[in-house]
Amino acid sequence: MAAHNILRSPKWVDIPSNISIAELMNDNVSNTPDDKIIYEDALTGKTATYGGFRLHVRQSACWLRHELGVKPGQTVSIMAPSCIDYILVVHAIWWIGGIVSPINNSLHRKEIAFAVDLIQPDYLVIHDSLFETLPRALRLCQNCPPELQIVALGKPHNEWIQFLSSPISGTPEVSQAFSLQGRNSATIPCAILLSSGTTGKPKAVMLSHHNLISAIQQLRADNPDNWRGSQREIFFPPLSHVYALYVCMTGACWLGAYVCLMPRFDLEIYCRLLQDRKATLARLVPPIAKLLAENPIVQRYKYPSLEYFSCSAAPLNAETAGKLRAVFPGVALCQTYGCTELSGPCVQSGVRDTNLPLSAAGTLIANTEMRFVDLDGVDVGSRGPGEITVRGPNMMMGYKDNPDATAESMLDGNWYRTGDLGYIDNNGFLVIFDRLKDIIKYNGFQVSPTELEEILVKHDVVDEAAVCGVWSEKDSTELSRAYVVLKGGSASRSPDIQAVYAQSISKFVSSQVSTYKQLKGGVVFVDSLPKNPTGKVLRRVIRLEQEKFEKGLLAKL
Structure with a gap:
């Protein structure tokens, strides 16, 4: 393959390969004070400080290890609305070396059964709103794990369920974060997320410690203005989505940035929170971008701290982008492109990209390579259009228990086939042209x-x-x-x-x-x-x- 057919990021950063995601979270990269609030529940007003959150992680890890019996390498699935306790449990699982597997709490019971069959968790942590749905769902499983244990967030209402309560003062803790003990972090899974890939039914994407560490370090190294401890945001997507994995679970916690969690989207509440919490950025999906661009409710509030929008999950059409810029003339409009298999984005734009066309997604994040191929996998050059293929340290380990699907998603040379058609425009920005995949x-x-x-x-x-x-x-x-x-x-x-x-x-x-x-x-x-x-x-x-x-x-x- 000719070297000029490969598009490489101009920025490369050394990414450690011998530490766990829990150990990385010990690094106070932004010199965040312990009393700074980094998480807030929008509806309840509950908050967590930088220091307090880490203490509660260690305390919850102690309960998981000694009371529940969670061992390193075991999988814990979580089904709950967005809340601080959800993120707390995720980090407690990582702290003791477990594997986190978030499942959307709004799934139909047949879909829950499919997810459990696919993931095969050892433990399932649920919100009390699922007490009636879950037993019905598990009865539909074809291969339910025989030793599956159910745990509730908060006090349970059923005798058949154990519960994980909020830590209190004096609770014992696990003082040391899970260590890889010299093993390669790229070979140790720490998260399993559901994704449909390019075709077929949902698959279980396995992400390693190295994948998650790489993703947030690649993003920050590429564009520090987009990833800093002083940023403030209101986050509404479900925590089961890869969007939340790199924003709420890892990025914000690592940087000590403020995130206000919304369990469900409400335009008026969202706008009020953007104003009152002095949000510096707003992460969007296209339908919400359209609401902000067109709904008169938006005009009832002021957003003096807002610096930029970051739109993900699907391409933002030029018409909506233009309207959004007109309503928010002083706010930069940024986009990201990626997928679950890449632990989140592989392309992003930022406040620096003032000449970004309305139709473009951005440029490669650090340590990323991209090429464009035809249906036979032959290079067509960066002007394509061709299927976007990507490789980098954030690329998944593979699909759990599905080597055939993993192989079908790859090209020789460890290139992941995204199923999307795209090309690089005259300014060096990626433009998504169309999708090959059926999803x-x-x-x-x-x-x-x-x-x-x-x-x-x-x-x-x-x-x-x-x-x-x-x-x-x-x-x-x-x-x-x-x-x-x-x-x-x-x-x-x-x-x-x-x-x-x-x-x-x-x-x-x-x-x-x-x-x-x-x-x-x-x-x-x-x-x-x-x-x-x-x-x-x-x-x-x-x-x-x-x-x-x-x-x-x-x-x-």
């Missing part, structure tokens, strides 16, 4: 078409089905839309009958999946689905010819 992104969440299709074909009237994402300008996100072949080839039935079928199909899917996976893009009835010679449905053809497929056939709900 739908709804408000930053990944939706697997395969998962929805397997549900659809179980409906009594459905013969075949394909699911694709359709862009909604109104919602500023992709929506899942089903293209359905009815049994008996009855796509031409009357609109009234189709509307009844569409409602029935949509309700059938909604009863088995989370809200963000529902068919919000509607149902389209077609006579047949485009297929290749081997019978595989060609979703890309459907996407390219959506107008033809939908002409007179779309049953909107």
Whole structure:
């Protein structure tokens, strides 16, 4: 391979390979005073100081080790709304050498069962809002870990559950952070996150201590202005998302930066908190960016401390970006690009990038390489467009118990295939051109078409089905839309009958999946689905010819 086909970050930093993520957290890189508040719960007002949080981590680690019996290398899954105790448990698990595996607490019980089967945790820490849902979910497991222990955050309401209480003064602690004892940190897992990858059902992404340490050091080395201890933010995405992993779990705690946690998004509360907490940055996803750009509620508040927006999870379209800049003329608009398999971003822009085009994502973070390839894996050059492939120290260990999926996601030379099409523009910024992968992104969440299709074909009237994402300008996100072949080839039935079928199909899917996976893009009835010679449905053809497929056939709900 010619060297000029590889795009390399201009910045490289030495990243330690012999320490744990818990040991890294002992470094006070910003000289943060112990009494500085670094975490706050938006709804309850509960706070945690830099010094107090670390003490409580050591105390909680003691309970996990000596009362619960958690051993190094064991996996602890967490299902709870965003709160300080959630982050506390994560760091306590790392402190004793455990593996953290966050699961979205809003999942449907069938999805919870799938996640438990996939991750195979030794322990499951849950919020009390899941006391009724969890037992039902575990009964649906195909391979539930036989020794799985359930733990509650706070005082339990059930006899079958143990509980992890908030530490109090005088609680014993584990004084020493988990040590790798000379082992390579790239070979020791510390986190497992769910991701759909480029195709298929969700997979369990294994991230090592080295991956997580690398990600935050790469980001900070590339752009210190974006990653400093004095920054202040209001964070609303769920803590189960990779977004939270590098922002709340590792980055903010390492830097001693302030984060106010919102368990659910409310525009008025969010704007008020941005003002009252003197936020210096706002991390967004495109639908929230659209609200900030267009909703009059935003104008009721002032944001004198706000320096920049950082938009992630999906590309921000130029129209929304332009409106946002018009409403916030003194605030820089930054973007990031990455994925769970890369422990978060591999590309970012920052307050320094004043000439960043509205359509661009930014430049490579430190210690990162990128190349662009065609469908056969042959280099097409940085001007592409081609599939974006990346390598760096933040790249995952692989998919848990799925070597075939891991191999399919890689090219020779340890290059991760993102499934996204992109190119480098004249100013050296990455532009996301399109996506090769079938995964739908709804408000930053990944939706697997395969998962929805397997549900659809179980409906009594459905013969075949394909699911694709359709862009909604109104919602500023992709929506899942089903293209359905009815049994008996009855796509031409009357609109009234189709509307009844569409409602029935949509309700059938909604009863088995989370809200963000529902068919919000509607149902389209077609006579047949485009297929290749081997019978595989060609979703890309459907996407390219959506107008033809939908002409007179779309049953909107």
